[in-house]
Amino acid sequence: MENKKSKAPRRPSSEKRGYEKKYHAPRYEAKEKEVPSSNEENGIHGEYENGAVIGRNAVRELLKSERAIDKLLVQRGERTGSIVVLVAQAIERGIPVIETDKPKLDAIAGFAPHQGVIAYAAEKEYCSVEDILQIAKERGEDPLIVICDGITDPYNLGAIIRCAECCGAHGLIIPKRRAVGLTPLVTKASAGAVEHLAIAKVANIASTVEALKEVGVWTFAAEAGGQSVYSTDLKGPCAIILGSEGNGVSQIVQKTCDTIVSIPMYGKVNSFNVSTAAAILLAEAARQHHPTN
Numbered sequence: 001m002e003n004k005k006s007k008a009p010r011r012p013s014s015e016k017r018g019y020e021k022k023y024h025a026p027r028y029e030a031k032e033k034e035v036p037s038s039n040e041e042n043g044i045h046g047e048y049e050n051g052a053v054i055g056r057n058a059v060r061e062l063l064k065s066e067r068a069i070d071k072l073l074v075q076r077g078e079r080t081g082s083i084v085v086l087v088a089q090a091i092e093r094g095i096p097v098i099e100t101d102k103p104k105l106d107a108i109a110g111f112a113p114h115q116g117v118i119a120y121a122a123e124k125e126y127c128s129v130e131d132i133l134q135i136a137k138e139r140g141e142d143p144l145i146v147i148c149d150g151i152t153d154p155y156n157l158g159a160i161i162r163c164a165e166c167c168g169a170h171g172l173i174i175p176k177r178r179a180v181g182l183t184p185l186v187t188k189a190s191a192g193a194v195e196h197l198a199i200a201k202v203a204n205i206a207s208t209v210e211a212l213k214e215v216g217v218w219t220f221a222a223e224a225g226g227q228s229v230y231s232t233d234l235k236g237p238c239a240i241i242l243g244s245e246g247n248g249v250s251q252i253v254q255k256t257c258d259t260i261v262s263i264p265m266y267g268k269v270n271s272f273n274v275s276t277a278a279a280i281l282l283a284e285a286a287r288q289h290h291p292t293n
Helices: 046-051 056-065 082-092 102-108 129-139 154-166 184-189 205-214 251-256 274-289
Strands: 052-054 069-075 097-100 117-121 144-149 171-175 199-202 218-228 238-243 259-262
Touching: 052 056, 056 069, 056 082, 056 117, 069 082, 069 102, 082 097, 082 117, 129 171, 129 199, 129 205, 144 154, 144 205, 144 274, 154 171, 154 184, 154 274, 171 205, 199 205, 205 218, 205 238, 205 251, 218 251, 218 274, 238 274
Parallel strands: 069 097, 144 171, 144 238, 171 199, 218 238, 218 259
Antiparallel strands: 052 117, 069 117
């Protein structure tokens, strides 16, 4: 989150977008830049071991329950018998289906028989973006939303959730793919905050940012080279976008956002950890949203 000098204009505090418009979820998925596939980028991490549902029968019952499911892992080349039905059901529900090698599935299952399929049920039910906006409306406050564009480390996501809840954010948005979901480690790292914060999962971050802008939410991507967060007007409906640990906010999302904001740096290291940056950015946004406190 390095800060370089920038001539990006500061948004006038009087400028508004008509927040009362109704939010409509994107009807299409803008194609995001594809990244090389790997187990880590697809969200297959060792931390899922305690949250995995293993085997065809167990996964079948999980799908029947209609509980929120983060991902379905299928053994590469294993598309026969009942797995075909499970994959079809997952696709119908919009659940990401990820092919991976047998050794990885063996490791996740602790070498218990997994029959070529493992699912990860979310620790809590996801809400919609509309629900997050409604929460703000019910509190009589301008929306303060956190968007995570590809966070893959569960400890970082948990810490961000904790920061968001402490700063009074109305909700957090994560993508379906190439990011960690609500796993047991995320819940633990949030120190219980996950139970008090609305969390939505969307197919495409860029499309969601565009839809939020349509209803009057100003969007700020946290990246190097932007204007200082301390001279940026964050009052009014706003969403702060945080990027992945390695690549930051994706280029397509940066281009979609209203403004790039940065945290001034004074030391020799050129960036903060993403969860630390989240704390700084959200604390400043909370200060501006609650000036009398």
